[in-house]
Amino acid sequence: MRLFFYLFILVVAICYTYIAFVDLTFFTNRGRMGPGFFPRILGLAMVIAMLLVILGDIKKNTLFSGTQDSQYKDAAVLIGFSLTFGVLLMVFGYVVAIPAYIGATLFYFNRGKYVTNAVVVVAVPVVIHFLFGSLLNASLPHGLWW
Amino acid sequence: MEIFDNLLMGLSIAITPMNLLYLLLGAAIGMMIGAIPGFGPSAGIAILLPVTFSMDPISAVMMLAAIYYGAMYGGTITAILLNTPGDSTTVASTFDGFPLAKQGRAGPALVMQACASFTGGTIGVILITLLAPMFAMVTRSFGPPEFFLLCLMGILTLVALMSGNWILGLVSALIGFALGTVGVDLETGHQRFTFGSTELIGGIHFIPVAIGLFGIGELFHAFYSGAHKSGTGGIVQYQNEERFWPTKKDLRESKFTMPRNAVLGFCIGLIPGAGATIASLMAYSLEKSLSNTPRKFGQGEMRGLTAPESANNAASSGAMVPLLTLGIPGSASTAVLLAAFIMWGLRPGPLLMADNPEFAWGLISSMYLGNMALLVISIFAIPLFVYIIKAPYRILAPLVLVVCVMGTFSVNASMIEVFIMLGAGVIGFLMKRFGFSPAAVVLALVLGPMAEESLRQTLIISRGSFDIFFLRPSSVYIMVFFAAVILSGILLNAYRKKANIQGAQA
Structure with a gap:
């Protein structure tokens, strides 16, 4: 690497x-x-x-060290989710992209905690909407179809 | 006398209800961010910068500055309770902070670190109050050659003082300078490295790069190092302690430790590129060498905790002096603060105190109030911060990423900037993984365009000759000063390595 x-x-x-x-x-x-x-x-x-x-x-002799490192797996998964989140945000907007991203990330990294995950998936888009959209009056990405 | 009048004027601005509210909010948020391992003040300011858009400029800058020094307080909580420094500036605090917690003295350690941070921060602000106007007076005679040298030397000092491979630091700085060249060349109007994109004509904006490198890069790195798997609940060394307050002996032992290391930290913080990490490690070594019982250091000695804490908070105040009087950031955190100032239409530099006294003195006065607020918050809100650091990283990380993305988008409503931020996050993670310096990239990105502009003006003044740098006395003084700093960097690194080894042995 x-x-x-x-x-x-x-x-x-x-x-x-x-x-x-x-x-x-x-x-x-x-x-x-x-x-x-x-x-x-x-x-x-x-x-x-x-x-x-x-x-x-x-x-x-350090150039090839760490190439077999299995620790990259979780970081790579998070990077993959994050880049997909960027694409989803551009196409579908924050209303779809945020729950999808949070849901996928928690489903993968926080398995078995269904109630906690569901609460976070619902709460985060609502908080983001009120914090950025209403309180700070900032732009939010609405996607291509809005 | 003029200083006191200015300070009173600043206090009258800082003490309005709204400004006080933002100050308290900034201090509390800064502490929370500092308490999350891996997140330093630079990430905190960068992430929250877009949130301040709807505010009055003075309130916004006061809040961001409060996040900056609040994070310095918060970083120590994890150093004491988890043996995990919140930021590199609190590495030295783990040497004795964690052993104290293991002995069941987490409460007194947390209270004493708050007192030391308060002493360091307050002495630092007193020194800013006294020295900043003098610095501003001296630097008013500086012209483009001196500014070019200061930009160049600031980044070279950071590279020279890097603890790891200095060539990697140099590459990082060059990457930052190169990113700064993207966009239209202001002299000729020629587009550089835009590849026909209209979004890049204005250059690569600083905010997405800073948020990506510091915020997102840290998240990815935390997942790489497995922070999301362990959680922190099992290893927090804090219970609702009965013996919460420090003893008289603790206070007596540290009564000279805190002020002397505050002065040391402030002086190191003044040097662009040196920073709070070196200040805290030097303070630890100094205190150990002055002690009659050096063997106690590393085994839970209270002075081993208060010395670095006092120094790193004073250094963060010291770093504000070159920022306010020269417009040159000495660290990644102050680089992000500089971006915030510029965004609000304020141009820090020799004329800031004369042209915008209400801003400069309002900010300085707010730092006195902020330190007082932080002392109270950091003592009485300890259970709350313990609760925060127990929150699993795997839940916290996606939330932070969403806030980073929304914050970046809200600046210019640009998806390109969101992708630049995510790309910078991946690069930042790999840079951290392989020993590069994201801080040098950010500092060079801010200083690069300033350096290029001042070099251009210098060469116009001198008709293309570089002799001008050797003909102007102030340029020569700057070069001699920084040559001494860079040479002493070797000694400082030796100090740091020695202190690290001692900490590891302890």
């Missing part, structure tokens, strides 16, 4: 640097700092620093 994360950052840093060199100029026509001045320096520094990090981990 560590290796994948390092590679992800390295690839993003390389793409950032590429765009900074190709699309953005270092100086303006007047010889002042151009839009690419900062990004080019940052991009190069990021690529070099990430390479140093990866080399350092290869030296210390």
Whole structure:
């Protein structure tokens, strides 16, 4: 997992640097700092620093540690639920998405506590509606069909 | 005399019923957030920032500041009762706090930590009152070169003082700076890294990134580390205690410990990037070295608890000085506070105290009242906080996530920002897992655009020459000062490692 994360950052840093060199100029026509001045320096520094990090981990033999870690399972499930919640919120709005998300999360992580889970599933959307919608007069996501 | 007049003016603003209500609310919420393991003041302020939109700016900033120092009080409760620091700033409090609780002295330990936090916080605010106007006067002569150096040095200090791998800290800071370059370049009008998206033209907003990295990232990490499985009910070291109050001996032993470590903590808090964690660990080491019975430290010595508590609260006050007088945040929490100030149309910096005295002095005065309120809340609401930390994490986590999502959406009614926040949450979790620094990302995201703008102005003034940094005396002083700070970072890290080892042995 560590290796994948390092590679992800390295690839993003390389793409950032590429765009900074190709699309953005270092100086303006007047010889002042151009839009690419900062990004080019940052991009190069990021690529070099990430390479140093990866080399350092290869030296210390820690690059592949933790790849078989089973602890990721619960975090991955929660991340999956959360991203699905984002999509549900965009499509169906908070009235559907919040109970669905809370219900799914509690069903998975808090098994057997049916009464508690049911109370939370009902109470949270109501509290959110009154807190954000009524008390704070803030926008709430109503979805595409509202 | 002018200071007292200003302070009275500030008190007259802070003491209105609505402001007092928000102050108390902020203090109580801050304590609750601090009491939840993993949630620090930065997460608390970031999550609740959107909730303050409908408020008057001064009330909102007072409430957010109260959340900031309230979380410093609350973080210790879990350190004492669960041996789990609420935030990194309370790591040192576990060394003697938890042994005290195991000896059946959780009540006296909690009361003494409240007294130490109050002493640290109040001495810190007194020092802000005395020093902030002087700082503002000195920094009025600062120009773009000095601001650029302060931005750069602030982030470099944070990186240099990181306890783990400093290259990972540097990468984190670079990621933050890079995120700050997204959007339209103000000098040329050229779009950078927007990929044609109209939502990104204004840049990546700070709030979703901060909420994602601190709030959501912490939640994911807690599930990774299994916090949702264990619950906390079984290991809370607190019952309705008969011997709740500290003894005279406890008070006598700590009477000099609290003020001296408050001054130490405040001085460390003044240095951008240093922060309350280092202050608390240094205070612990200092108190141990001054003690005639150093062997008692780590086994339930009250001074081992009051010293770091006093220092970390004073450091959080100290960090407000560069924020108010320079507009430069020294920590992730003050970076989030800076975002709040800017959102309310207030620009912290050398002119803040002259241009917006009612805001600056209202905030400072509210901190006196806030500390008093927190002392009372933290002593008399202990059973309530014990109840909160017994709440299972697996139920708390989805609720917090829903509040984060709704809060982020309510800022600009943008689903893109919700997805940026969720993405930042995943990245924040992996960063924490692999030793990167989410705090450096957030600090650099705030400081990056400021650094770029001031560098641009500097190079225009100097006609493209970097010599200007060596020709202006104030620039040279700043560079020398920060070189000393960064070099001393090695010593501070040695202190921290030593204290950690001692804590682990204890």
